Amino acid sequence: MKEQQIEEQLWSYIDGSATAAEKTFVEKMLAANEEWKAKYMEQLELHQLLMHETELEQPSLRFTKNVMDGIAGMQPKAATSTYINQNIIRSIAAFFIITIGGLLIYSLSQADWSSSGGSDIISINTSSLKVPQFEVSKLFNSSVMNIVLMTSVIMGLMVFDGFLRRKKSAA
DSSP states (O other): OOHHHHHHHHHHHHHTOSOHHHHHHHHHHHHHOHHHHHHHHHHHHHHHIIIIIOOOOOOOHHHHHHHHHHHHHSOOOOTHHHHOOHHHHHHHHHHHHHHHHHHHHHHHHTSOOOOOOOSOSSOOOTTSOOOOOOOHHHHHHSHHHHHHHHHHHHHHHHHHHHHHHHHHHHO
16 A cells, blocks of 8 residues: 555544544554554654644734724625616616607607797697507518517527526526
8 A cells, every 4th residue: 555545544543534444444454564553653643743732823813903904994895786787777778768759859850830820939830730640550560570579589588598597507
């Protein structure tokens, strides 16, 4: 047996971490082999020296206080910043702003801005101001709507896949 293997088995025997089979093997080798016995005595002496005669050094109270003061001065990062992606919020806000702006521009472009005469500085003919009428059947049957729905489904699947990957890596 190699010397390193002998030392490892002896240390596990001395520490008490050896299995029952290993203990019986080491006891047989200690009774029969002088090399094992010499190594055992050497390691047992070292073990007793380490366990009883040496003291573990503790850091000074000043060092501990300095470390704790240094940690107290640091601000922990907000946990919500990892959950909320600012780019997604900005994208949603931009979509709604563009949609509302587009509808407003379209409505204003359809208005009749010619004045009908009168003493008012600003006169708008309210009878010609009409809100555009949308036919929903054309919108849902169009190929544009199918493309939007297909894109939404694909994006939803991508988000769901990312969620499952994060859940899998966390476990």
